[in-house]
Amino acid sequence: MPELPEVEVVRAGLAPAVTGARVAAVQVLDPRALKRHLPTAGDDGLGGHGVTLTAAAGAARSADFERRVAGITLGAPERRGKFLWIPTSAAAVSGEPLALLAHLGMSGQMLLRAHDADDDRHVRIRMWIEHPDHGELRVDFADQRLFGSLALDALRPAADGPDLVPTQAAHIARDPLDPAFDDARFLALLRTRASGVKKLLLDQTLVSGVGNIYADEVLWRARLHPETRGVRVGPRKAVELLTALRAVFAQALAEGGTSFDAQYVNVNGQAGYFAHSLNAYGRTGAPCARCGEPIRRLVIGGRSSHFCPRCQRRR
DNA sequence: CAGGTACCCTGGCCGC
């Protein structure tokens, strides 16, 4: 459930169930779902990307995670871009508070289940929690492709404000729905860059939460060709782009996110409806909803881009 | 800073 609307649906869904709950037990079924968890995690948060775990290293990582997460109390879930975390009662050796960090990657899910419910497909980590009001529940992390992961990570003051963020999300910009998002800074940066706007929208250090689906939708809405260079976007058009971004995110959020199959669901396993509202993404050959011209597909940076060749002219 | 590629994975679908 990858992009901002989907991650936000998950965050909001987890909130009432986990806030104030105590983790009674943890079971790691597949250590590859701890890609971002370092054995002494939280003290300096380098992810273990691209590293295949040996069996021994995987077992050690699982044991470390299970031991350190069991018994902690969870706070209210927070999010920055596509990173989701739950502050905990635990602290790192440095004294910094630890958070349970989740990134859903391409196919990750956080599922709330009865404590003794049968497993869903691809469950990698299980956590049994006890909530003072809601009793015993289970939080399952399921992930078909294992690009996502859970981790314990230290919280530090963000570079762009007083709020605390996990070290692994320190480089992530605020998202456009964040009240503290700096519009002027984003617009100025966008208009100094030589890259195409599609690539810029996907750059999580410029603006967070945008993935391949919503980038295409936003560019369609703002009538911008995905390869238009940032420096070629005028001030009015740049504002139009940011406005379109907020509108698309708000609508997708209201519709529960985008689900193409059972893979992308909220904490109760239910799909969102925004797939019915897509105007560009995945619509190669279908008529543009504005002008009827067939939507075209283009590969940018190894990923599909969908756009209307008539409404979104290259300039 | 910009671009390209490779990699971390599973699984659905299509053509042969």
Added chain:
DNA sequence: TGCGGCCAGGGTACCT
């Protein structure tokens, strides 16, 4: 029915 190739919502490292 099998198999190879391509595709998929993300992020990072490492080249040029």
